[in-house]
Amino acid sequence: MKIATFNVNGIKTRLPNLLQWLGREQPDVACLQELKALDGMFPHAALREAGYHSLWKGQRSWNGVAILARGVEPVEIRRELPGDPSDDHSRYLEAGVGGIVVVCLYLPNGNPQPGPKFDYKLAWFERFIQHAEGLYGSGHPVVMAGDYNVVPTDFDIYNPRSWLKDALLQPQTRECYQRLLKQGWIDAIRHLHPDEPVFTFWDYFRQHWEHNSGLRIDHLLLNAALAPCLLEAGVDTWVRGQERASDHAPAWVKLDLAKLGQRAAPRRKA
DNA sequence: ATGGCATATCCTATATGA
Numbered sequence: 001m002k003i004a005t006f007n008v009n010g011i012k013t014r015l016p017n018l019l020q021w022l023g024r025e026q027p028d029v030a031c032l033q034e035l036k037a038l039d040g041m042f043p044h045a046a047l048r049e050a051g052y053h054s055l056w057k058g059q060r061s062w063n064g065v066a067i068l069a070r071g072v073e074p075v076e077i078r079r080e081l082p083g084d085p086s087d088d089h090s091r092y093l094e095a096g097v098g099g100i101v102v103v104c105l106y107l108p109n110g111n112p113q114p115g116p117k118f119d120y121k122l123a124w125f126e127r128f129i130q131h132a133e134g135l136y137g138s139g140h141p142v143v144m145a146g147d148y149n150v151v152p153t154d155f156d157i158y159n160p161r162s163w164l165k166d167a168l169l170q171p172q173t174r175e176c177y178q179r180l181l182k183q184g185w186i187d188a189i190r191h192l193h194p195d196e197p198v199f200t201f202w203d204y205f206r207q208h209w210e211h212n213s214g215l216r217i218d219h220l221l222l223n224a225a226l227a228p229c230l231l232e233a234g235v236d237t238w239v240r241g242q243e244r245a246s247d248h249a250p251a252w253v254k255l256d257l258a259k260l261g262q263r264a265a266p267r268r269k270a
Numbered sequence: 271a272t273g274g275c276a277t278a279t280c281c282t283a284t285a286t287g288a
Contacts, residue, residue, distance in 0.1 A: 009287085010277050034287085036278060061278050062286065109288055149288070168288060203288060204275035215288075247276075247288080 001098065001255045003029040004236075005145035005218050007106070007201075007248035011035040011064070014246055015043050021239050021250060022050055028070050029097050030250070031104035031145045032056075035064025035090075042066065059090040065146075067104045069097045077101065083127035091124070099260070100226065101135065105146035110167030118167050121149070125176040129183075136183050141226035141260060144185070147248065148219050150177045152187070155197065156216035158208075168217060185221040188233040188253045200235050200251045209240055218251040228262055229255040 004027040008014040011032070022030065030052070035042065039058040047054050047068060055074045056066035067074045074095035081092040091106040105128065110121030135142045151168045154160045163169050181187060189198055199214025208214065222230060232254040240249040 013277070034277095109286080111286090111288065151288095163288085166288065201288075206274060217288080244276095 001029070001100075001257055002027045002252055003031075003100075003102065003143055003145060003220065003255065004250045004252035005031040005033070005104070005147070005220060006239075006250035007033040007147040007218060007246060009034050009036070009246040009248065011037050011043065011066075012041060013244065015046060017239065017242055017245060019046065019050055020242070021236065022047075022052065022068075025236055025250070025252075026070065027250075027252060029074075029102055030068040031093075031102065032066040032068065033064070033104070033106035033147045034062075035059075035066060036061060037064060055093060055095050057090045057093055063090045063106060065090060065093045065104050065106050067093050067095045067097070067102055069095075072097065074102070081105075081124070081127050082131055084123070087124070098257070099141070100257075101138070101140045101142040103135065103142065103144040103146070105144065105148070107147065107149045109149050110170075110173065113165065113167040113170060118170075121167060122172055122176065125173070129176065129180050132180055132185070133183055136185065136223045139225065141229070142223040143226060143253065144221040145251075146219070147217060148177065149217055150174065150219075151215050151217055152177050152190070156199075158197075158199070158213040158215075163215075168215065180221070184224055186227045186230070188220045188222055188230055189216070189235070189251060192230070192233045198235060199237075201248045202240055204247055218248060220251060220253050222253070225260075226255070229257055229259045231256050
């Protein structure tokens with residue numbers, strides 16, 4: 001099973017790009033962020049025609065998340081991150097797909113920093129850490145996939161020099177991410193590629209894509225129930241090189257679900 | 271310190287992204 005996360009930066013503009021990627025890579029589950037569209041504008045029919053059932057939560061102009069599943073309906077678990085009823089950003093979806101709990105998140109960017117937007121980012125992160133703790137120990141296999149807007153370490157960016165004041169690299173931001181990992185979550189891409197630079201985002205400025213000046217900010221975290229299934233992890237970088245591409249490329253994991261529960265209940269000999 | 275580019279909407283100007 002291939003599960004991916006892709007910040008599309010506008011679902012309407014990016015639909016041809018998205019369909020091309022889905023057709024070529026055939027992910028079983030795709031978590032999308034930055035739909036930048038109202039619910040009524042979501043292209044569910046076109047995606048259905050491409051073989052995908054969708055669950056989505058849109059918003060005018062900004063944010064917006066969706067979970068796509070190939071050939072099956074994703075079963076909605078929740079549509080918002082608990083902890084703040086006044087938070088009206090569309091940044092969170094949680095669904096069951098094929099026996100796995102799939103979390104799709106779009107963590108706030110937080111720029112400029114310091115300021116109210118950075119405060120909102122940290123507050124959202126705290127709520128997420130709290131909710132993730134419950135998910136981790138739920139007994140279900142869980143993957144939390146999305147645009148975390150966190151560059152975990154200086155190894156996850158081409159050069160931190162011009163980004164030192166950016167919200168994505170702040171010590172508070174990184175500390176939150178580390179606290180999340182400390183619950184036991186596996187950062188799948190870094191786990192399988194500990195010694196090589198991996199990027200998922202290249203901004204539109206200064207020919208950063210052409211020079212491979214990227215950042216790793218899209219992550220897939222697995223809990224202990226799902227981690228034994230991890231086979232591969234990577235980034236479909238070719239998507240970033242297409243015409244009218246998003247500034248993000250899809251990041252993904254491949255899982256062997258036959259290994260589910262293998263660790264939890266060793267079979268007794270007859 | 272700013273801008274470079276892209277996408278959105280109250281669309282020839284402004285907010286947001288990262």
